[in-house]
Structure formats: C-alpha cells, structure tokens
Amino acid sequence: MLLAEDMHMIRAALTALLRLEPDLDVVAEVTRGDEIVPAALAARPDVAVLDIDLPVVDGITAAASLRERLPSCRVLVLTALGQPGQVRRALAAGIEAFLVKDAPGDQLADAIRRTAAGLRVLDAELVSSAMEYGESPLTPRESSVLKEAARGSSAEETASRLHLSPGTVRNYLTAAITKTGARNKIDAIRIAEDAGWL
Template identity: 85%
Template sequence: MIKVLLAEDMHMIRAALTALLRLESDIDVVAEVTRGDEIVPEALRARPDVAVVDIDLPVVDGITAAAELRDRLPSCRILVLTAMGQPGQVRRALSVGIEAFLVKDAPGDRLADAIRRTAQGLRVLDPELVASAMEYGASPLTPRETTVLKEAAHGSAAEEIAGRLHLSAGTVRNYLTSAIAKTGARNKIDAIRVAQDAGWL
C-alpha cells in the first residue's frame, strides 16, 4: 500500500483528488493539508511514501515546503503538481532536486500511475514542461536586485524597502531600475511578473 500525503489548498480539487485516489486498491491517502507550512509536520506524523504537492500553496509555497520535506523525511518522495504556464517554477523545483512533476490538466488516471512511479523512485517528467522550463536560463539579477524586487513584490514602497535593508531610497530605486532593464520589463510590476514566471524570485 502506497501512503500519500496530499497538499492542495482548493477544497473542491483536494476532495476530488482524494476521492479519485481512494478508488485505487494500492493507494491510501493518509493525510491532507491546505498550506505549505503544514506539509512537514503532517508528513512527520503520517509518514507517507509520496507527498503530492501543489506549487501554489498559501503561507509557504509548495517548492519551499517540498525542499524542506526532502531534508526532514528523505524516505518520502515528492510529486509536484504544476500548470503548464509555470515553467520558471518547474526550473526552480528541478534546482532543489525534485524529479517528479505532473501537469494539473493531465487525465485523471495519470495521477495514480505517477504516484506509483514516484514511489518506486522513478522520474515523472513531462518533456514539454521541462523543455519550457529550461528556456529561461539563470537569473540575470544580482542577489541585491533579487531581494529588492522580492520586497517590491510584497507591495512595499521604496522607502519601506530602504528601511528594512538599511539602504537609501535612491539606492533601492536604482536596484529596481536595474532589475526592470535586466528583465526587459516595462515597469516594476512587469519586472516582478517576468521574474516570478521565470522562477527567479
């Protein structure tokens, strides 16, 4: 019996996935969570063989939680659910050693098969998804530009970012201008979108 932890914040989707998996005689959903910060504590309690993790989770994103889970419970294999429109996130997941991905709009019967393959330690990779992820390449942003852009992504104004990072507001604006230029964006909002799509933030 393959024990599964399911991490999905959309209640209807999680219920449908659980119902689908419970039709399988060799798969048992032993835990369900709705937030990324719940994954590791629940996995340490339930000891699943496979964690099926959505990338877009509240509090802690799925990739960050999955990376921590790999460190804390190496026996648990991880299958990441992603959308085709998130190649940058897949690239980020690959960079932390996650090797099993399933596109969210895949046929339902592929989920059980993907879980079985993941439990056996096999790679589950959509070639088109991985090829798309590799198109982005490494981030052109410096560590400081990345930090400033992350702060801006949370809605912080230049003055607030300057106070937190012990910089002048002018220096923060210079980092933002540089990040906009390097990402080929039209403005700060566009730079944040480009960097997030590419998995650079």
C-alpha cells in the same frame, strides 16, 4: 500518500479521485506548507503530492525540508502554471516528479505510482521551457525589491521594509529592468513572474 493542497474543493476532489485507485491511499491531508513535514513524519507516506503554491511555506521549500527529514518519502509537485523558474527550483531541490494540474486524472495516478517506484516523472514541455528561460539573472536583493514593487510598494516603503535607502531601491529596480530586458518596472515584474523568477 500525503496530499498538500490549500484549496478545500480541489483537495477533496483529488482525494476522492485517488481513493478510487485500489493501490493508492491518502494517509494525510494538509492545507499549508509548514504542516507537510510534521504530517509526513507522523504518517510516513511513500509519496507526498504537494501543490506548489501553499500558504506559509511554498511546496518547493517544504519538499526540500521533507527530503532532509524523511528521505524515504518521494515528492510529486503539482502546479497550475508550470513557470520555468519554479521547475528549475524544483529540480534543484531534488524533486522527483513535477506535473501540471490540468493533466488528466489517470496521469496523476500513474505519476504517483511511477514516483513511488523511484522513477522521475517530469513533463517534457515544462523541463524544455525551464531550460529555455535559464537561471534568473536577478540577484536575491533585486528579486526582493522587484517582489515589493509587484505588491505595489513605493520605493520608500520598500526601502523601509528591506532596510535600504530609497535611492538604493531605485538602483536595484533599474538593474532588474535592465537584466530582464524590460521596458519599465511593470514589464520587469511581468517577465520575472512569467519566468518564475519571483
């Protein structure tokens, strides 16, 4: 299998844990999302185990590219948070397995085996939560503006980065606040991040 995890200690621990399994072998390790497809094309793993939060390219985006370039490689995504929006994105991208990082080690090995066998491995609680939150009510532009606000950008800085007027940025922020049912911009950011919409 290919293992993509940007935290060195966690990647080393996962590799060591998985190498204890007689029928599992880690054939490639990467630390960034943009390294996944080239490494998979070189190593030809049956399963790619991907952290969802990777630098350069996130795990879900990388998984979608991997499915295009190497359809025989099945994907299991690991996440620390299991945000509903991320689960929905993963399902929409055709990811076969989704597991939270705090699952016991034997569950990970079992999930890899089941994924390799062609089965879907989805945490029922995560899927239920994703269905409860539903699709993001935000447009792509509202999401972009809210992401900039989450980074601490002012309306003027956001306007400059996104090639908008400051008034248009404020209008998008107001729409995002309304659509998320938030009290203010900070509350809208929290709601959208908790739902995995950002």
